[in-house]
Amino acid sequence: MMKSGTRSLLWLATLGTCAVLSGCAFSFDALLRNTASLGGNAAGQRGNTEVVFINNTPYRAIFTFGTYDDLDRNTVPTIEQFAAGATLTLEGNSQTDPQQVQCARVYSIGGQGLIARILENADEANYDKDLLFEGVRFSSAAADSDLANEATEGTAAANIAYIGPDFECGGLLIYRFEFNEVGPEPFIVELSFIPAESTRG
Numbered sequence: 001m002m003k004s005g006t007r008s009l010l011w012l013a014t015l016g017t018c019a020v021l022s023g024c025a026f027s028f029d030a031l032l033r034n035t036a037s038l039g040g041n042a043a044g045q046r047g048n049t050e051v052v053f054i055n056n057t058p059y060r061a062i063f064t065f066g067t068y069d070d071l072d073r074n075t076v077p078t079i080e081q082f083a084a085g086a087t088l089t090l091e092g093n094s095q096t097d098p099q100q101v102q103c104a105r106v107y108s109i110g111g112q113g114l115i116a117r118i119l120e121n122a123d124e125a126n127y128d129k130d131l132l133f134e135g136v137r138f139s140s141a142a143a144d145s146d147l148a149n150e151a152t153e154g155t156a157a158a159n160i161a162y163i164g165p166d167f168e169c170g171g172l173l174i175y176r177f178e179f180n181e182v183g184p185e186p187f188i189v190e191l192s193f194i195p196a197e198s199t200r201g
Contacts, residue, residue, distance in 0.1 A: 046102050046103045046104075046169070047102075047103050047169040047170055048100045048101060048102055048103060048169070048170070049100075049101050049103060049107075049167065049169060049170065049171055049172065049173055050098040050099065050100060050101070050171070050172045050173070051065075051098070051099050051101050051107075051172075051173045051174075051175070052095060052096055052097075052098050052099070052172065052173070052174050052175070053065075053082070053090055053095060053096045053175045053177070054095040054096075054174065054175065054176045054177065055090045055091065055092055055093065055094055055095065055177045056093070056176055056177060056178050056179075057092055057093075057138060057153075057177055057178065057179060057187060058092040058093055058140070059092045059138040059139055059140050059152075059153045060084060060089070060090065060091050060092060060138065060139045060140070060141075060143070060148070060149075061082060061090040061136055061137070061138055061177050062082060062083045062084070062131065062136065062137040062138070062139060062149045062151075063081070063082055063090075063109050063110050063131075063135070063136040063137070064079065064080070064081045064082075064109070064110055064114065064115070064118070064127070064131050064132060064133075065079075065080045065081075065082070065107075065108070065109050065175075066078055066079045066080065066107075066108055066114045066117075066118065067101060067102070067103075067104035067106060067107050067108070068104055068105070068106055068108070068113070068114060068117045069104055069105045069106070070105055070106050070113060071105070073120075074121060075104075075117060075121065076117075076121045076122055077104075077114060077117045077118055077121070077122060078101060078102060078104065079118060079122060079126060079127050080099075081127060081128055081131045083128070083131055083148075083149045084139070084143040084144075084148035084149055085143070085148065085149075086128065086131075089143075090177070092140075098172070103163070103169040104163070105162065105163045106160065106161070106162055106163070107160075107161040107163075107166075107167065107173065108158065108159070108160045108161070109135075109136060109158060109159040109160075109175065109189055110133065110134050110135040110136055110158040110159070111134070111158040111159075111160040112134060112158070113160070114160075115132050115133075115134070118132060119132065130149070131149070134157075134158050135155050135156050135157050135158045135185075136155060136156040136158075136177065136187065136189060137149065137150065137151035137155055138151060138152075138153040138154055138155065138156070138177075138186075138187055139151065139152045139153060140152050140153050153186070153187075154185060154186035154187055155185050155186070155187065156177065156180065156185050156186075156187035156188050156189050157183070157185055157188070157189075158189075159175065159189040159190075159191055161173070161191055166191065166193065167191075167193045168193075168195065168196075170195075170196035171193055171194055171195045171196045172193070172194040172196075173191060173192075173193055174191070174192045174193070174194070175189055175190070175191055176189070176190045176191075176192070177189055178190055
């Protein structure tokens with residue numbers, strides 16, 4: 001985890017550079033995203049995070065989850081797809097066991113960037129193209145019906161999290177699928193993060 005003193009120095013250094021350069025566009029979140037540690041005990045190694053998906057709706061959630069490095073156009077995403085008839089499913093009122101996922105700079109559920117990286121760089125044998133859609137679908141159809149993976153009950157917008165501002169390596173990411181009381185879509189994906197040093201009891 002980057003200490004506050006280190007963050008302050010990086011912030012001041014970048015502000016100084018921006019003062020010299022004209023037309024400098026910068027955000028502190030962008031700095032964190034590009035400098036946050038990917039974990040590991042040696043140069044080039046990566047650590048892991050744990051990820052849990054909790055479906056608090058009565059409907060099946062259908063989606064593609066993946067991780068990738070957004071500044072690396074050749075990155076091959078880690079891909080997990082949840083659907084009826086797939087290896088992974090997330091039925092209504094259920095949750096997954098914690099899963100180990102290798103650290104990357106972006107964690108995405110149904111985001112455009114993830115879908116683009118999959119289509120550009122992943123082996124077609126490793127994903128179902130029919131599940132490469134933005135956001136999350138929710139279905140009440142029987143698992144063996146033609147509508148099992150269609151949005152019979154509606155959708156949720158994509159959820160995109162960035163290392164640094166949203167999470168850090170070694171911790172636990174918890175994705176909750178909920179009814180959306182305020183937004184345009186009927187459902188929402190909410191993310192909470194528990195750092196590695198926190199007590200999880």
